[in-house]
Amino acid sequence: MATHHSKSYQFRKDREGGWQRLEALVLAAEKSGIRSLSAKDAFEMPHLYRSALSGLSVARAISLDRNLVDYLENLTTRAYLLFYGHQRPAGQAFIHLMRYSVPNAVRAIRLELTVSTAVFLAGVLVAFFLVLGSPDWFFTFVSPEMANGRQPGATAEQLANVLYQRDGTADGLDIFATFLFTHNARVGLLAFALGFALGVPTLWLLFSNGATLGAMFALYHDKSLGMELGGWLIIHGTTEILAILLCGAAGLAIARHYVFPGRLSRMEALAHHGKQAALVAFGCITMFLVAGLLEGFGRQLITSDLARYIIGLAFLAMWGLYFASRWPAPDEDGTEGAR
Amino acid sequence: MSIKKLASTERQMREILTPEGVTLKVELAQTGDRAGAVLIDLLLLFVGMILGALGIGLTTGFAGLGRFGIILILLLLFLFRNFYFMFFELKWQGQTPGKRRLGLKVIDRFGRPLSSEAIFARNMMREIEIFLPMGIIFSGSATGVSGIMQLFALIWALVLVFLPTMNRDHLRAGDLVAGTLVVREPRVKLAADMLSGAEDEEKSAYSFTVGQLELYGIYELQMLEDLLRNQSLEAAAKRQTAGQTIIRKIDWPDRVTHGRMDAFLQAYYNALRKHLEGKLLMGTRKENKFDKDVGGRKN
Numbered sequence: 001m002a003t004h005h006s007k008s009y010q011f012r013k014d015r016e017g018g019w020q021r022l023e024a025l026v027l028a029a030e031k032s033g034i035r036s037l038s039a040k041d042a043f044e045m046p047h048l049y050r051s052a053l054s055g056l057s058v059a060r061a062i063s064l065d066r067n068l069v070d071y072l073e074n075l076t077t078r079a080y081l082l083f084y085g086h087q088r089p090a091g092q093a094f095i096h097l098m099r100y101s102v103p104n105a106v107r108a109i110r111l112e113l114t115v116s117t118a119v120f121l122a123g124v125l126v127a128f129f130l131v132l133g134s135p136d137w138f139f140t141f142v143s144p145e146m147a148n149g150r151q152p153g154a155t156a157e158q159l160a161n162v163l164y165q166r167d168g169t170a171d172g173l174d175i176f177a178t179f180l181f182t183h184n185a186r187v188g189l190l191a192f193a194l195g196f197a198l199g200v201p202t203l204w205l206l207f208s209n210g211a212t213l214g215a216m217f218a219l220y221h222d223k224s225l226g227m228e229l230g231g232w233l234i235i236h237g238t239t240e241i242l243a244i245l246l247c248g249a250a251g252l253a254i255a256r257h258y259v260f261p262g263r264l265s266r267m268e269a270l271a272h273h274g275k276q277a278a279l280v281a282f283g284c285i286t287m288f289l290v291a292g293l294l295e296g297f298g299r300q301l302i303t304s305d306l307a308r309y310i311i312g313l314a315f316l317a318m319w320g321l322y323f324a325s326r327w328p329a330p331d332e333d334g335t336e337g338a339r
Numbered sequence: 340m341s342i343k344k345l346a347s348t349e350r351q352m353r354e355i356l357t358p359e360g361v362t363l364k365v366e367l368a369q370t371g372d373r374a375g376a377v378l379i380d381l382l383l384l385f386v387g388m389i390l391g392a393l394g395i396g397l398t399t400g401f402a403g404l405g406r407f408g409i410i411l412i413l414l415l416l417f418l419f420r421n422f423y424f425m426f427f428e429l430k431w432q433g434q435t436p437g438k439r440r441l442g443l444k445v446i447d448r449f450g451r452p453l454s455s456e457a458i459f460a461r462n463m464m465r466e467i468e469i470f471l472p473m474g475i476i477f478s479g480s481a482t483g484v485s486g487i488m489q490l491f492a493l494i495w496a497l498v499l500v501f502l503p504t505m506n507r508d509h510l511r512a513g514d515l516v517a518g519t520l521v522v523r524e525p526r527v528k529l530a531a532d533m534l535s536g537a538e539d540e541e542k543s544a545y546s547f548t549v550g551q552l553e554l555y556g557i558y559e560l561q562m563l564e565d566l567l568r569n570q571s572l573e574a575a576a577k578r579q580t581a582g583q584t585i586i587r588k589i590d591w592p593d594r595v596t597h598g599r600m601d602a603f604l605q606a607y608y609n610a611l612r613k614h615l616e617g618k619l620l621m622g623t624r625k626e627n628k629f630d631k632d633v634g635g636r637k638n
Binding site: 080094 | 496
């Protein structure tokens with residue numbers, strides 16, 4: 001009679017070979033990557049994995065051998081991590097990110113982008129008309145260190161000098177460029193990070209940055225230098241302001257989907273929409289880099305207003321095309337499954 | 340019941356549902372381990388930055404390209420800062436040098452494959468979790484905000500830094516938005532089946548009645564399993580006391596000598612396991628000795 005062998009013992013005896021084979025494959029794949037397996041092994045492994053997984057279900061139900069259950073648990077988890085870990089090579093992943101994921105993510109936050117743009121413009125308009133009405137308002141919106149001599153009472157000559165770099169400070173321009181890059185990127189990232197605080201500080205940050213711009217415009221407009229300031233700003237401003245608006249929009253998206261998670265749980269909503277928002281912010285880092293280069297080099301080297309406007313608007317059009325482009329994305333490894 | 344509780348106090352386990360529909364248990368990484376891993380990574384990152392900057396500085400310095408060198412250095416720092424974590428997590432399936440050293444790994448919290456987007460997203464957030472607070476502390480006005488706004492930003496940045504200590508899954512902001520979880524890498528240990536060894540030689544030496552096997556449940560069985568597997572000296576001593584307790588409890592009529600105790604326990608383990616597994620097949624789980632006979636209730 002075979003009764004002296006329990007069912008769980010027999011079960012283990014029958015399946016043990018497959019588990020050990022899987023263990024050997026998992027070990028090899030962990031050491032030198034799943035791509036290093038031979039075609040035969042790679043073909044065999046998913047079968048072994050599934051059978052070990054079903055073995056685990058059975059073992060949980062019928063076996064009281066704790067070591068066996070623990071072992072299967074560990075083995076299947078390791079195999080699971082191999083199969084469902086990240087597979088795409090780093091370079092390809094990056095290309096995929098820039099080509100598909102970032103534009104897609106930007107399109108996903110259109111609504112928030114509208115809101116952040118509106119708030120920013122409101123800041124510009126409010127400050128513009130307040131300062132135009134009474135120059136005393138100027139320092140409410142612009143900090144003295146940022147104003148850097150550009151303030152009410154300055155002559156048109158002084159104001160214009162800043163725009164065309166006539167004072168020979170262009171020497172340090174390339175260092176300046178990257179400094180500005182870090183500065184403005186921080187404003188954008190802060191706008192994004194503060195989205196976690198349910199978005200209110202993000203709105204405030206957007207408004208106050210808009211107000212700084214508006215106040216500056218009022219100052220120059222008063223001296224009939226509005227167009228010239230426009231050229232000075234637009235060459236990098238289209239890129240930079242767009243990036244700030246996008247960062248703010250990404251922050252708002254996080255806040256919105258946390259407060260109103262819809263059909264998903266809060267955590268799932270945050271994971272899904274937060275990922276989109278983070279990808280937008282990542283795209284913005286690249287934009288800040290471009291803006292920093294434009295500001296540091298382009299603006300100092302190109303002093304013609306017309307050329308400045310053309311470059312600025314060309315970049316705006318380029319970003320627009322990039323974000324609007326819908327390439328048919330290849331199958332992403334399950335990211336869209338969360339919908 | 341008690342097993343679950345015990346396990347959760349020793350190590351924090353989380354369940355993830357695989358696409359195949361089976362739940363797997365993963366062990367959560369400790370906050371301390373994660374902090375250690377990030378410190379190792381930051382150290383490597385800074386060393387890399389310094390060496391890279393020195394290398395570029397020296398070569399361009401000798402070539403007389405001063406300003407060009409500074410731009411290159413700034414670009415290099417930018418690349419290091421933004422792509423160090425992303426690069427390794429993409430390449431090593433959710434591990435960085437620091438994580439590998441401490442045996443940690445990033446997985447998808449909902450059991451799906453770990454996507455490259457999730458890796459980009461969770462590491463992009465480091466920018467606001469590590470570098471932004473640093474920026475605010477070391478160069479306050481350079482953040483473009485001032486006064487009350489700066490204080491607010493600092494408080495908020497600190498909240499983000501300490502977020503992992505404030506939730507039960509130790510999620511940082513990057514994990515929240517990317518839907519990821521950092522777990523300990525599982526390690527495999529396969530021991531022989533306890534039923535296999537002593538099975539044949541000892542099968543008839545001891546036989547137990549059903550009444551003697553009804554006294555214990557799964558929890559006690561697995562405690563006994565741990566004792567029998569343990570090769571240490573103190574476990575041998577514990578086996579003696581455990582054996583005496585069992586003998587008393589089940590009214591074992593014969594004397595069991597000191598040297599025969601292991602064989603006796605092994606035989607009792609075999610019988611108990613077969614008994615409990617037999618009941619398991621009939622749909623009855625007796626969790627521990629306090630669990631009253633559920634099978635009886637059914638009849």
